[in-house]
Amino acid sequence: MKKRRAAIVGVAESDVGRTPHLTVLSQQALAARAALAEAGLTKDSVDALFTAGAWSWAPTMALAEYLGIQPAYTDGTNIGGSSFEAHAGHAAAAIEAGLIDVALITYGSTQRTSRSRNAPRPAELTAQFELPYGLPMPVGGYALAAMRHMHDYGTTSEDLAQVAVAARQWARLNPRAYYRDPITVEDVVASPMICEPLHKLDCCLVTDGGGAVVIAAEDRWPDVATQPVTILGHGETHTHATISGMPDLTVTGAAQTGPAALRMADVTLADIDVAEIYDSFTITVLLTLESLGFCKPGEGRDFIAGGRIAPGGEFPMNTNGGGLSYTHPGMYGIFLLIEAARQLRGDFAWARQVPAAELALVHGTGGVLSSAATVILGTL
Amino acid sequence: MKPVPDADTKPYWDGIADGELRLQRCEGCGAAVFYPRAVCPHCFGGPLRWFTATGTGRVHSYTVVHRAFGEFAGQTPFTVALVDLDEGVRMMTRIVGASRGSVEIGMRVQLTVEQIGDADLPRFRPQEAPELQK
Structure with a gap:
């Protein structure tokens, strides 16, 4: 049937x-x-x-x-x-x-x-093993993952900054974006350190x-x-709630949800025309691209290098400017679906539109790299 | 930020107050378990028995916090780490007693308990003279 x-x-x-x-x-x-x-x-x-x-x-x-x-x-x-x-x-x-x-x-x-973002809450249940150490969350969890990725693969702050620079380039094409002034890799690494190795401009907006x-x-x-x-x-999972419970700090649940969603859609990664990837932090994008299988573990920096994820690049991604530059009201996932739907309908008449986009991959990440959910969208 | 011990976790925090790290081991499958639970998350069996861990391990990852909130705001910069204990479980903690820039992934560390306000909290410091301790 x-x-x-x-x-x-x-x-x-x-x-x-x-x-x-x-x-x-x-x-x-x-x-x-x-x-x-x-x-x-x-x-x-x-x-x-x-x-x-x-x-x-x-x-x-x-x-x-x-x-x-x-x-x-x-x-x-x-x-x-x-x-x-x-x-x-x-x-x-x-x-x-x-x-x-x-x-x-x-x-x-x-x-x-x-x-309300940093309102205190009691150190109860599993939070009693995290909150007393003062790590700001969620950024601290992502910083621990980024530090490990740098250690294992030699990823640098300049590599991560490429994600933020490309997001800002897309945001310049989105009149509704919160930040639209161009930034450089140097701007990102010179922005105030929040949790090493993540700088202010490695972090999503608070809107x-x-x-x-x-x-x-x-x-x-x-x-x-x-x-x-x-x-x-579509596919969904969560692998942990506290960052100490993450099975591997450099691999997210996208490793399960991506293949599951692609299998259900009967398409492959090579068929994807546009990707909307949750960018809570620059490291989130690298880990997600690797975990989805767009590239091998540790090769995220090469995958995005040379403007491949920027407007006009070979891999159009986060075409509204993302959580890094467009908007990020706490939970951003709904905006990924909104942008992907508009791209597939061909709503944009100019540079923001990915030409002849027929297949989109939408991937959300929640918590401290805790949850993953992938949706494959297509045109009729 | 005082931890709120509960029926699962009180023996752990009592141990910290006594200067030692108490973990659980599953008598069903032999796995060490942290944080404390009523049911083994590996084999879903048990029983889980408390034992005193060595208090030593390795830094799995770390971050130096430059922007913190609430009571922690005035403490920056400080180092938060995930430590892989020698018993095979991972926990969050702070690294103390290490000079700035000297913390590294893979570094050997050992437990030290600090009283912060009215809470006893586990911290880890660089392990001393491991060749003598061996």
Whole structure:
């Protein structure tokens, strides 16, 4: 029997950057309304609701009430920044199983305005073995991984800086990006040290923002106003929660989720036209590219060298400027899906558009390299 | 930032207060286990028995923290490491007693307990004269 297919049919951001006029709920409502409007679908067509956040003990309940939606399928899975890639996979599976027709995934954060990012929490449960040492998280966890990668493979700060420089070059093509002034490798390595070897410009932004993605079953596609972007494959995992529990500091769960998603989509890495890779930190990108298998362990620096991931390069990646330069409201994963869908629809008329992009790989990373979720998207 | 011991972890923190590192070993599969648990995460069996570890190991990775928050903000720069204990488990700690720039991955370290406020916390310092200790 043929699988019942699922596709992204609407995407939208709320205001990103600094949004003192918005709340985590209003951001999600505004983004949801815009994404549904783009799709030409009504709120009442939504039968599945997905969100992730620490702003409520039961985020989907709070959000559903605010939106005026009574879902038949509710999923508040929170695995950090990759939650939304996992949600997209769950939505596709529920559509395939015939449980739902239209899924709404949203995210919102006011972390920049509310200055909530480093609020203290008690050293309880597994946190009693981390918090007393004062390591700022998540950056400290990524720094430990970066230091080990440098030790094992000779990766340098200048290599990592290439990721930030390319992200800023893409951000210059995105009018909504938080930072758009060009930077150089020298700027990155001269920026203040946060946790060795990671500098300020190796780290993602701290912004407010929200987004929404609408996913519909194929029987609804004739009704929608956009070109559906099909979900061809997906995979998710988490390998640890505390950084001391990471099985190998230089290999992420992408080593499992990438092959799983590609197998489901029946495509190979060589077929991918555009990649949206979670860039919480510069090291995240290197480890993810290696773990996905785009290159061998330790060869990430060669893979990205010479402007290959910059605009006009052979490997178009993070085409909105990423979490490093566009926006990063705590959990960035939903913006990866939004950008990939727009690329595959051909929404951009100029340099930001990857020509004839038909297949996208979206990969989220959450926690301290803890969770991984891959989604393969395609054109019809 | 005082750790909050619980039913799983109280023997560990009692050990730290006594100046020693207590770990668990699974009597079912023989694996050393850290952090403390009620069920072995390897074989899902047990029982898990407490034992006193050597308190020695190797730096697996480290970072020097230049920007910290809350009560740690005034302590920078300080070195946080993941240490692979000789018993085969990995833990987070701070490295103390090493001159700036001398911490390296692979370096031998040994336990030292420091009282920070009203909490006893495990730190590691460079291992002294290993040839004499052997």
